[in-house]
Amino acid sequence: MTAAPTTMRLLKDIDEPGLATREVYERLGGYAAMRKAVTEMGPDEVLAQISESDVRGRGGAGFAMGKKAGFIPKGDMDKYLVCNADESEPGAFKDRVLIQRNPHRLIEGCIIAARAIGANKSFIYIRGEYELQGDILEAAVAEAYEAGYLGRDILDQGFDLDLVVHRGAGAYICGEETGLLDSLEGKRGNPRLKPPFPANAGLYQGPTLINNVETLCNVPLVIGMGVEAYREVGSEKSKGTKVVSVSGNVQRPGNYEVPLGTKIRDIVYGLAGGPLEGREIKCFFPGGSSAPVLTGDEGLDLAYDFETMAQAGSMLGSGSIIVVDDAQPLVPLALRLAQFYRHESCGKCTPCREGTNWTVKMLERVDSGEATPMDLELLQQVQTNIEGNCLCVLGDSMAMPIGSMLVKFRAEFEQHAESARMRNDAAVVEQPSPELAASPQAGPA
Amino acid sequence: MVADGNGSIRSERPLVADRLVGLDHQIASAKPSVAGGWDLPADLDKDPAVIPQLADVRVPPELKADIEYRMSLYPDPRSAVIPALRAAQRHHGYLSTLAMLQVAAVMKVTPAYLSSIASFYDMLNEEPRGRHYVYVCTSVSCHLSNAKAVFDAIVEAAEEADLGDTDIREFECLGACDMQPMASVDGRYVGPLDPSDAPEIVAAVREGRKPLPGRGLEDSDHMPPGAGDPPPQEEAPG
Numbered sequence: 001m002t003a004a005p006t007t008m009r010l011l012k013d014i015d016e017p018g019l020a021t022r023e024v025y026e027r028l029g030g031y032a033a034m035r036k037a038v039t040e041m042g043p044d045e046v047l048a049q050i051s052e053s054d055v056r057g058r059g060g061a062g063f064a065m066g067k068k069a070g071f072i073p074k075g076d077m078d079k080y081l082v083c084n085a086d087e088s089e090p091g092a093f094k095d096r097v098l099i100q101r102n103p104h105r106l107i108e109g110c111i112i113a114a115r116a117i118g119a120n121k122s123f124i125y126i127r128g129e130y131e132l133q134g135d136i137l138e139a140a141v142a143e144a145y146e147a148g149y150l151g152r153d154i155l156d157q158g159f160d161l162d163l164v165v166h167r168g169a170g171a172y173i174c175g176e177e178t179g180l181l182d183s184l185e186g187k188r189g190n191p192r193l194k195p196p197f198p199a200n201a202g203l204y205q206g207p208t209l210i211n212n213v214e215t216l217c218n219v220p221l222v223i224g225m226g227v228e229a230y231r232e233v234g235s236e237k238s239k240g241t242k243v244v245s246v247s248g249n250v251q252r253p254g255n256y257e258v259p260l261g262t263k264i265r266d267i268v269y270g271l272a273g274g275p276l277e278g279r280e281i282k283c284f285f286p287g288g289s290s291a292p293v294l295t296g297d298e299g300l301d302l303a304y305d306f307e308t309m310a311q312a313g314s315m316l317g318s319g320s321i322i323v324v325d326d327a328q329p330l331v332p333l334a335l336r337l338a339q340f341y342r343h344e345s346c347g348k349c350t351p352c353r354e355g356t357n358w359t360v361k362m363l364e365r366v367d368s369g370e371a372t373p374m375d376l377e378l379l380q381q382v383q384t385n386i387e388g389n390c391l392c393v394l395g396d397s398m399a400m401p402i403g404s405m406l407v408k409f410r411a412e413f414e415q416h417a418e419s420a421r422m423r424n425d426a427a428v429v430e431q432p433s434p435e436l437a438a439s440p441q442a443g444p445a
Numbered sequence: 446m447v448a449d450g451n452g453s454i455r456s457e458r459p460l461v462a463d464r465l466v467g468l469d470h471q472i473a474s475a476k477p478s479v480a481g482g483w484d485l486p487a488d489l490d491k492d493p494a495v496i497p498q499l500a501d502v503r504v505p506p507e508l509k510a511d512i513e514y515r516m517s518l519y520p521d522p523r524s525a526v527i528p529a530l531r532a533a534q535r536h537h538g539y540l541s542t543l544a545m546l547q548v549a550a551v552m553k554v555t556p557a558y559l560s561s562i563a564s565f566y567d568m569l570n571e572e573p574r575g576r577h578y579v580y581v582c583t584s585v586s587c588h589l590s591n592a593k594a595v596f597d598a599i600v601e602a603a604e605e606a607d608l609g610d611t612d613i614r615e616f617e618c619l620g621a622c623d624m625q626p627m628a629s630v631d632g633r634y635v636g637p638l639d640p641s642d643a644p645e646i647v648a649a650v651r652e653g654r655k656p657l658p659g660r661g662l663e664d665s666d667h668m669p670p671g672a673g674d675p676p677p678q679e680e681a682p683g
Contacts, residue, residue, distance in 0.1 A: 078520070087620050088617065088618060088620065089618065090584040090585040090586060090617070090618035090622075091585060091586050091618070091622055092618075092620065092622075093620045093621055093622050093623055095620075096620045096621065100662075100663075121520065127620070128527075128531070128566075128568045129568070129580070129616075129619050129620070129629060129632075130620065131632030132632060132633070132634070132662065132663050164518045164519065166524070166527075166528070167527070167528060167531065168527065168566070169527050169530070169531060169566035169567070169568040169569050170566050170567030170568035170569075171565060171566050171567060172617065183527065184524055185521060185523065185524055186521070186523035186524045186525065186526035186527065186562070187526075187562070188561060188562060188565040189565065189566075204520055204521055245622060245623070247586035247589075247622030247623060247625055248585075248586050248589045248590075248622075248625075249589055249590070253586070253622060253623045253624075253625060254623040255623065285585075289584075289585045289618075320622075322585055322586055322589070322622075324589060328589060332588075333585070333588065333589070336583070336584070336585060336588045337585055340584055340585070340617050340618070343617060344617065346565075
């Protein structure tokens with residue numbers, strides 16, 4: 001592997017004061033790639049460059065953006081570009097920083113991507129909780145309209161594009177692409193049956209390209225620096241850099257941009273400072289709370305890219321590393337995780353709706369000491385039965401991490417249940433029985 | 446084959462009723478959490494749900510203009526349902542029956558449709574929950590840094606101070622794990638929090654000022670943990 005020229009691309013100049021304004025962004029070379037793409041290149045050329053660069057979706061699935069954009073039919077019709085800024089995955093906060101600090105890069109990416117697929121209408125679906133970021137983005141969009149980068153006849157090239165910032169109202173499921181489309185159409189955010197895929201029948205049944213914020217922020221880089229330069233950084237199959245959100249039990253939680261393929265140990269210990277003094281890493285989620293956990297021993301020395309994570313039985317997902325240290329009991333963590341997915345399940349598919357609910361109930365039993373050894377078997381079985389049996393992957397997103405915890409830390413779950421049970425037994429023995437007899441109404445203390 | 450008892454009668458129903466029967470009564474009555482009579486057979490003689498007419502519902506002009514502007518942004522005006530409901534919620538404090546009627550009249554949908562949307566999304570409240578909100582993130586990363594204690598402290602402080610008109614609740618990941626544990630106070634992200642910060646947050650909500658100056662996400666002097674440390678060594682890839 002050659003030495004990386006620079007690892008700071010998306011987060012370069014991120015601390016520059018006033019970067020959210022068009023003036024500062026353009027002073028630092030912003031919108032040059034957009035000018036190039038709109039005035040010097042044809043749509044096919046832009047699309048070809050995106051394909052050649054191997055930009056992969058940074059939202060979770062890691063699907064090649066060029067391939068996805070290539071599925072959009074050619075010809076004159078209503079096509080849509082949708083940016084998924086509904087970042088709600090526990091542990092993920094990269095999009096928040098990209099929007100808050102550098103909204104114009106995202107707008108520039110939207111213009112170039114819309115140019116590539118021939119879309120004239122684009123939407124940024126930002127989660128409702130991001131009030132500040134939504135305001136910043138709206139102000140930036142207004143600036144872009146004022147400068148003539150959005151609207152009718154952009155840069156006198158006969159290319160029209162409207163960009164609307166659409167705010168959600170608090171639903172994790174709207175981060176799923178078809179759920180997002182339904183929500184954007186003014187419905188409940190229930191995922192749709194696929195196929196047809198959004199590339200054929202998406203928003204308002206028109207061809208739609210949906211990409212994550214970070215993916216679209218990479219697009220101006222590809223066009224601006226050229227495919228060759230873009231591909232210099234990264235591992236064999238995963239090109240470019242990745243903004244990694246590190247959180248949990250580390251000394252310096254935050255966003256760090258690294259070339260794909262960087263060793264996880266270098267990210268967690270080198271950049272984020274490692275676990276707190278005197279603690280060891282028990283396990284970590286390599287790709288947000290939906291990714292199966294890896295233990296410290298098996299995962300820390302792996303390269304952080306899409307392929308290696310998949311081979312290790314986990315996934316890179318949104319690129320959020322949540323570190324769990326050895327002082328954290330796993331059962332309450334698994335319970336909190338399951339509660340999140342129970343709350344956010346939209347209820348459309350039975351395995352997810354019921355599976356998340358029963359997982360919470362069973363984990364509550366494990367936590368309170370009412371579980372039998374059979375419960376852990378059942379818990380595992382429920383996870384297996386959710387995976388792959390729903391329209392979207394929300395259920396899988398709970399089943400995979402909980403299933404992996406059960407396999408890798410089975411002893412801890414058993415011990416937790418057993419010690420809770422013994423605590424309950426002890427409480428019953430200590431119960432002063434005469435008092436109980438005197439006031440039968442009183443429950444156990 | 447099961448006969449569809451509703452079929453024939455439903456098809457005879459007018460699409461839009463001539464008059465809105467009992468509209469005034471609907472506005473006045475408080476909305477129960479579960480519609481009464483849900484377990485009774487449907488009253489097929491009753492008028493079907495109708496789209497309220499603008500002539501029958503008084504909509505505040507600024508709210509009407511806001512909703513109509515949002516509808517104009519989309520190829521299908523119905524896309525503006527969530528922004529419109531959020532605007533109505535800001536106006537009324539929560540999505541009361543009247544608020545729903547107003548949005549329905551402007552957007553030309555039934556209030557029931559709006560209710561189906563409002564019940565789906567966490568930030569839309571069909572019950573009065575307070576004009577202010579404190580969402581305390583207790584999701585995975587914040588859970589790992591003891592967010593539950595922060596939440597309990599805020600609830601306790603709010604009770605002690607008798608803070609009303611505020612929706613305090615545990616929330617799912619708010620996307621600011623770098624300032625864990627954190628909370629969103631009327632959209633202002635503050636963190637990292639400690640249970641001892643609870644009285645200040647409650648006092649700030651009561652006084653209508655920004656809580657924890659210097660510790661919000663948008664504050665220019667906000668320093669997430671570790672940001673002041675010397676930049677870590679660039680690892681040589683190999």
